[in-house]
Amino acid sequence: MSRRPLSAVLAAFEAGAESLDDVSRRTGLDRDVVSAAVDQLVRMGRIDARELAIGCPSGGCGSCASGTSDGQAGCGADGPSGTRSGPVLVTLSLRRPSA
Amino acid sequence: MTEVRDRGETTQGYAAPPRPDATLARPRFRASRGATPSCHGDVPGAAAPAGSPVVALVGAPNVGKSTLFNTLTGAKRTVGNWPGTTVEVGRGVWPTTRAAATCDCETCTCPRQAEPVTFTLVDLPGAYSLDPASPDEALTRELLVDVEPDELPDAVVVIADAAHLARSLYIVAQVRELGLPLVVALTMNDVARHRGIEIDTYALAEQIGAPVVAVDPRRRQGESNLAAAVLGVLDAERPAPRAVDLPGHDGSPCGAMCPLADCGLEDLELADERFEWIDGAVHAGTRDTGDARRVRSDLIDRFVTAPVLGPVIFLAVMWLVFQITTTVAAPLQDALDGIFTGPVSDGTRGVLAGVGLGGTPVEGFLVDGLVAGVGMLLTFVPLMALMFLLLALLEDSGYMARAAVVTDRMMRRIGLPGRAFLPLVVGFGCNVPAVAATRILPNARQRVLTALLVPFTSCSARLTVYVLLATTFYPRQAGTVVFAMYLVSILLVVAVGLLLKSTLWRTMGADPLVIDLPPYQLPTARLTLSVMWQRLKGFLRTASGIIVATVCVVWLLQSIPAVSGAGFGEVPVSDSVYAAVAKSIAPLLSPAGFGQWETVSALVVGFIAKEAVISSWAQTYAIAEPASEREPGQLGAQLHQTFEMASGGHTGAALAAFMVFLLAYTPCVATLSAQKREIGLRWTVFGVLLQLVVAWALAVATFQIGRMIW
Structure with missing residues (x-):
């Protein structure tokens, strides 16, 4: 363990x-x-996870699988959609200790 | 029954007496135990007797919490499989019995005996943890942590998803730290079994320090066991908050063994400790019986993500996609072409002749403009549909995730920022959202570099031109030609990226990047067709919007004479303003082997949108060859002739140079607009110049080298 x-x-x-x-x-x-x-x-907020897609749906960000639940832009949303079936890109962002 | 609709907002019967200042009202569990049923409206029923124990249902969204609530209370609340189903706090009455004995089976139907018992059941908003990241989670925390001790529920039932146990146990760990009587109800047991996960509820309960009961609310199974477990924890002594032995924390306020909440740990340390506990619970309470799907996925991944074999397989798959697309779609495309150049054009002419407009500029605009231009583009619908379908199949199967790993590895090797991979991948669909996606890059230099690289990714609009040329000049190898253009696109991104990185951005660092690989699965028809349709709709929308506008402008310019003495619409296209502009630019492209005004004019129009290249060709040749008016669809033969004349017989070299130019120069005005918005006018202008220089230099090099071969 x-x-x-x-x-x-x-x-x-x-x-x-x-x-x-x-x-x-x-x-x-x-x-x-x-x-x-x-x-x-x-x-x-220690890491960042974003949805990857080959293209964008014509219905705009609101209809995108990587869109947020409130219909905001998915490219750059704070997390992948629960409905995703594609790859999710995870980028590491280390939080600096506050002074 | 009562409910809280939002934080601080109470409804009748819930908080009594009402406070003068409603904004100060805090949600409470038992402001009036056994209050008059009211409020929710959608859940009529009897109130629990005064003094009934209050049991709170807690859990993440989509674990079956609302379904369990409805099953236990008989409430008719809307239940759905989407996040945030429980956005309100619901209350209900859970009538049950104190059974003489309980049994171990999940499918228990043992007759209930002994005394009836009634609980007040409170359905808290879905929450992954008690560290609020949303209003729902904040309310759940408020009701479990921040309320006065006498307002706390008598027991908490945490609903945990057996198929994703670790994900559900974080909030269990936090509730255990509160020292509240706790029962864990396991849902989704059938899904877990299907995935090869077996759960030992006894071992899990021992590790968690609270009873664990398997339930299936949809089939009304496990209810009596759950009731017995809740009665058990209510009858027992209130458990002590979960304490922890933290090495290196002897200096904490309460010594080495302390309740976590009092340890003064940093958030990562605290979460780490909880996950250590979760890891222990998962290890003790679950047994993976060999997830066949995962094992099969691992086996396939060993090959498809291998450093050398992976890229080879990826290229082979993409080649197959283009080969299937061009081969299967070709007959359909020909059939559609026949319809537009035959019955549709003839029908339009007939109608116009019938209303006295035959032979007028109106006929020219409608037949040679709209029908020829838009019709030609619409012949690509089967091809685009097939390609979108194949790509959607690859995505849904899970293969695209592997392709992402393979491509990303290559990007990282050449030192491009890891996150830049996302907008560049999006760029292969459409450059406009790809430029917008550069916002995810934290560094301004990375944003500018990536936005400058995006136009070199070959969007689906350029695909139509590749296919037209490939099927015209190399019908048997059309798929391979298109595939080669995508390879060139990738190489261009890499080469220009390296060029810019070694000149303008030498100090730019690269972020680490990880890609989640879902297990392979059989693609579902519904999802695949839906994705295909979404993308096809986008293509059709472009064809019906910007292309119609472009066709009108092109027709207008082709009708305006550039020579004196002729009227509007009375000159051949070669003497129109349209051709005159193209002829003035054509000499610049002569070294690339396609310095004919017909091809140059198409490239100029392609500046607006790449789909317009095809429609403008269709218009130009439909009008320019009046002798072939009966067959204006013979675009291929006319293109052959144009390229042959411009290149002095080196058609293959000129064609390759043209396609490279088409790939590398400015994709469309919409992309420029997006670039201006994201990186400013100065960088946008720099990008256009960069694209034109790269496109011209590559096209000239391709032709000059190619003419020695072809």
Whole structure:
């Protein structure tokens, strides 16, 4: 069992893990735990997760699978849509400790 | 029954007595236990007797919380599978019995015995955690954490999704830290079983420190066990808040063993500790019986994301997509072309002749302009539909996620910022939203660089021109030709990116990037067709909007004479203003092998939108060749002739140069507008110059080298 799972997931991202399966392999954490950890890190603002799509729907951002629940633009939304079936891009953003 | 519609807003019977200042009213569970049923309106029923225990239902959205609430209370509340179903706090009466004994089976139908018991059931808004990130979560926190102790519920039932247990356990960890009587109700057990996850509720309960009960509210299973568990925790002593042994935190206010809330930990440390607890609970309480889908996915991924084989497979898949698209769609395209150049054109002429407009400029505009231009573009509908369908199938199957990993790896190797990958991928669909997507880049330099690279990604509008030329000149290898253009596009992005990075942005760093790989799945017809239709609709919208406008302007310019002595619409196109403008630019493109006014004029029109290249060709050749008026659809032969004449017989080289130019020069005015908005006028102008220089240099190099071969 791993100690400090969230820190381990962040460290795996920093070390260049390319997918959540890769994170799971590197940390020894269950895939479900890794997925939940990523959700938690997104909620905490430690990482950023964005939907990838090949193109945009003609109906505009409001009809996009990566759009937010309030119909705002998906490209750059604060998190992937729950209806996604495509890839989700996760970028790591380390929060600097406040002075 | 009562409810709170929003934070601070109470309805009758809920908070008594009403406060003079409504804004100060706080939501409470038991302002009047057993109050008169009222409020919600959609849930009529009896009130719980005074003093009935209050049980709060807590859980993330989409875990079946509202379904369980409705099952237990008999309420008729709207239940749906979308986030935020429970946006209000609902209250209901849960009548049950204190059974003489409980059984272990989830499908228990044992006869209820002994005394009836009634709970007041409160359905709290969906929340992933008690750290509020939305008004819903803030309200849930307020009702569980911030209320006065005597306002707390008597017991909390956390609904957890058995198929995504770890995701549901964070709020369980937080509720355990509150020291409230807790029961965990596991839903989605059938989904978990289907995924090969077996849950040992006893082991999980031991690890969590609270009873765990499997329920299936849709089939009304597990209700009596849940009731028994709730009665059990109500009868037992109130549990102590979850304490934790934190190495290195002996200096915390309460020593090494302390309730988490009092430890003074930073948010990451605190969340880390909770996840350690979650990890332990998942390990103890679940057994993965071998998710076949995941194992199969891993096996496939070993090949499709391999460093060398992955890109090869990706290229092969994309080649196959273009090959299938061009081969299958070709007969349909020919049939549609026949319809527009035959019956539709003839019918329009007949109608116009019937109303006395035959042979007039009106006939020229409608037949040679609108029908020829828009009709030609519409012949591409089957092709675009097929390509969108194949791409949607790849996306829905999960393969596109792998393609993203493969492409991203390549981008990172050349040092481009990781996040820039997103707008560039979007750019292959349409450049306009791709430029807008550069907003996600945190660094201004990265935004400018990526916005300058986006126009080099080959959007679907350019695909129509590639296909027209490829099917005209190389009908048997059309798919390969189109595929080659996409390869050139990728290489251009890489080359220009490296060029700019080694000159203007030498200090720009790259962000780490991770891509979630969902398991492969069989694509669903509904989702695939829906995605295809959305994209096809976009294509049709362009064809019906901007192309009609362009056709009108082109027709107007082709009707205005550039020579003296002729009237409006009385000159051949070669003597029109349209041709005169193109002829003045044509010499610049002669070194690239396509310095004929017919091709240059199409490129000028293509500045507005790439779909307009085709419609303008159709207009030009339909009018310029009056001898072939019976067959104005013979666009291919006329294009052959034009390229052959312009290139001195090196048609293949000139064609390649033209397609490279088309790929690299400014995509459309809408993209320019988006660029101006995102990176300013100065960089937009720089981008246009960069695109024109790159396009011209590459086209000339392609032709000059190509003429030695072709």
